[in-house]
Each structure stands twice: as C-alpha cells, then as structure tokens.
Amino acid sequence: MKPIRILVAEDEPIIREGLRILLSADPDLEVIATASNGQEAVQHAVSLTPDIVLMDIHMPVLDGISAVREIKQHAPSLKIIMLTGFQDEQNVVEALITGASGYLVKDLETTQLIAAIKQCHENQLILPGSITSALASRLALVPAADAFERDWSNGLFSPREREVASWLSTGADNQQISHALFLSMGTVKNYVSGIYKKLGRETREEAVTVIRQMMKQA
CATH class of the missing domain: 3.40.50.2300 (Response regulator)
Known part of the structure; x- marks a missing residue:
C-alpha cells in the first residue's frame, strides 16, 4: 500500500x-x-x-x-x-x-x-x-443566520434540499453535512444526488459552482 x-x-x-x-x-x-x-x-x-x-x-x-x-x-x-x-x-x-x-x-x-x-x-x-457535542449544536445553528433564511433556490429545492445545497456551497463534504444536519450518510447522499439531478450537473464541483451563483443572484 x-x-x-x-x-x-x-x-x-x-x-x-x-x-x-x-x-x-x-x-x-x-x-x-x-x-x-x-x-x-x-x-x-x-x-x-x-x-x-x-x-x-x-x-x-x-x-x-x-x-x-x-x-x-x-x-x-x-x-x-x-x-x-x-x-x-x-x-x-x-x-x-x-x-x-x-x-x-x-x-x-x-x-x-x-x-x-x-x-x-x-x-x-x-x-x-470533549467538544463534539457542543460543536454539533453550534453547527446546527449556523445556517439559520445566513442563506437558509431565504428561498434563494426559487422553489427548485425542498427546504431540506436547500439546507444541504447551502452546506455544499461552503465546501462541506457529505460527512460534515451529516453531522451538521443530524442526517445519516445515506440520506445525505440521496439529497446530494437529487440536487445534482435538479441542477442538471454530474459532479460536485459543477453543482457547487451553480449553487454559489444562485445564492449570489438572490
């Protein structure tokens, strides 16, 4: 190896x-x-x-x-x-x-x-x-003060998809999103796949670029 x-x-x-x-x-x-x-x-x-x-x-x-x-x-x-x-x-x-x-x-x-x-x-x-529990609580609250408060997706995404997409825009990986939103890895992967499909993109990099553009235009 x-x-x-x-x-x-x-x-x-x-x-x-x-x-x-x-x-x-x-x-x-x-x-x-x-x-x-x-x-x-x-x-x-x-x-x-x-x-x-x-x-x-x-x-x-x-x-x-x-x-x-x-x-x-x-x-x-x-x-x-x-x-x-x-x-x-x-x-x-x-x-x-x-x-x-x-x-x-x-x-x-x-x-x-x-x-x-x-x-x-x-x-x-x-x-x-020693800080895992405190961090999980803090991460769960971070989005509420920023992009999650508005529907910048214009109804394209469900509220939960919008949360996942917003975390994607920060560069977070699936495991980080899982911890932040208290979702299983399988559930996160399903949401991410659905977001790719709705955006007509095949890679994470392409999807993140589109999401960031959508958020800037909101």
Missing part, C-alpha cells in the same frame, strides 16, 4: 520540523513538503496534491482558515486537518464550514496524531471528543 502523502503547514520551525520527523518515522506516512505560512501551504497543496494537509490555524501571510478556503476551491476533495495550540469552538465551526476534515489540539500524543491522520484518510471526521 502506498504511504499517505502529507503536507505540514506550521509557522514555528521547531514544531514544523518535529512534525516532519515524527510523521516520517511511520512507514505508512510520507511528508512530501512543509510550509511556513498559509500562502506557501496553498501553493504546495495545489502543485503537489498531497493526500492530507496538516494546517496550523494561526499562520502568517494567509491564516489557516483562509488557506483552507483557497485550497478547497482548487482541490475540493483534498483532506485538511486543522492544528491549534488550544481548543476554540468558534475556530472549529469556521474551519469545518470552510471545508476542513478535522480539528486537533497540538498537545495530543504522537500515536493519537498518526491514528487521526489514518482515520481522516479513511474519510472519518476528526474532532476532539
């Missing part, structure tokens, strides 16, 4: 090098590049197409969350795990809405970090257990 290709984006040189050494010691992982700021992270992610990016939230030049947003525009399926020195519920919510696949605090053990990377590679959402 090919090793999981990782990009480490961290502005502190000691931490960045430490992560590179620790992760490279595992035969299932390969650190293909490192970045010292958010803009470098975007450039490396787009040009090198790693399997997973470890992204510090607090980065110079371009902050981690903005970097995630840019990366997801170029590579929607790329998995990104946010790293931070402390638990910040607001940052968790923003990171996941932007398209991150997980969020970890830097004080975890090496074995936990490696396990989380492998779980993320298997399409699992990575969150510290």
